Amino acid sequence: MNQYTCPYCRQPSDPSNPTCPLCGAPVDIKTVVSDSGWVEQPAIRDMAKLQFGQSHVQITGTRVPTAEFTLAPQDWIYFSHHVLLWTEPQVRMQTMKLKGGWNRVMAGMPLYMMQAQGPGHISLSDNHAGEIVALPLHHGQSMWVKEHRFLGSTGNVGYDWDSNHIWFTTGSGDEKEWHYPMGQYGDTFTASGGPGLLLLHSPGNAFIRDLHHGQSLLVQPSSLLYKDISVRMHLHLEYPRNQGFSFWSGNLDYRQIWVRLHGPGRVAVTSVYQPAEECEPITDFSYNTTSHRW
């Protein structure tokens, strides 16, 4: 009986391989954990293979790695069209229309996904330096993923998206502006009918951490990569103490924008993110927002 569970994808796995056949994490290395409990997600080794259905995906490269699928006739994948690097002509492709098209367009998200059906080879890559993160999902398991981090998925993983409910506004009247520090929408993926495989692209390095029940953590909104759906999140505003810079009390608003995560569950962040630069005073914010003034 197999007792080994991969510490990264949390699935029963085979320790006799050099890499986990489900998520590609090296088996023969010691887990690197920071003092605060962040586990460094090890990069998938060059040419490592991940099995799914009758097919597999091979990760090639290390700077901007590609995911090269060898699709069996009965297997299919879907992905956003802009990550398609190359394909063999015999791979059958079609579009997969998504609900809420107008809202997706307004939020800068792709209106369509592409489906690719085997047999044949097809390869996907993001165009940022970083790592591919593989998340094998068991039947019924769901995962929340930040928008624009999705690379590709097996066909039996359902895709849904919903508002993050994390926003704030600046200005008022005709000059009112809405801000979504972690994007307006988030993606939710759920495996059904069997295990599925979800591939993400992490710009930079990826770190994972388990939050206990009731434990909370502040992270940069744009750094969040994925989380268990049991992890709740909301906006948190932090105002450093003003030490003599009185001009900031005028039209500018010196603050830190966070997203507060509440356990239980697993969260992952990436080391590349875009900090919020807006300094105008906040006039309104999403429900459940908390704040702290030092």
Place this chain on the structure above:
Amino acid sequence: MTCGAPLNVHDKVSDSGWREAPKLRDMTEFRFSASTCQVEGELVPVAEINLSPQDGVYFEHHVMLWKDQTVPLSSLRTAGGMKRTLGGMPHIVTVANGPGRIAFSHNHPGELVVLPLHPGMELDVREHAFLLASHSIQYSFVRIKGLANVLHGGSGMWMDRFITAGYPGLLMLHGAGDVLERMLRPGEKILVEPGGFLYKDSSVQMQALQLPVKIGMMRHIYMAEMTGPGRVGIQSMYVHHHAGE
């Protein structure tokens, strides 16, 4: 002439036949003609050339990182000046002659691709991917023919063409991200994201192909259809050019 590839590692070839370009180790040094090239760094690598008095290299001026004060520079005008300028391509390349040291780098993460060219070879390279070439290599360009290519092919209107006549030469490219190469058999086809195309043997035919899928009301996906025989090189980081109205 050598290319600096480590000899004590196996070729990394994916299941479908793409071979990774050999990762040049930091401070790798190799020779061409009577000169040497040393590759420094691994994230955004630098090619440092030690030119002997009888050698020279040419390049697009924006890739020059530093040089000895004594290395003379000259300019080489290319044909089709105004058309190339309108296409966003330089119509002048810069030439550096020995003796002395000069260094080149692009400004994004990637790898240097070292391509020693034997006499009688022709290689096509996507615009702006060319880092430098030794003076024995002839430089020209190919205007990609066909309206579909001009409108929808992400590699744009021009490809640089490098030809060796009677002498071997050294060509260096910069590939964004990771670089992969595949050898196509005669008649074998592969569809490549146009922005991912890096180089090909001139024997490989390239044309824009509209896929039978729509990604919007009037938007289609276009891929570069490459037909063998010959080798094709791609880069994994690119500006995608799928959509055409």
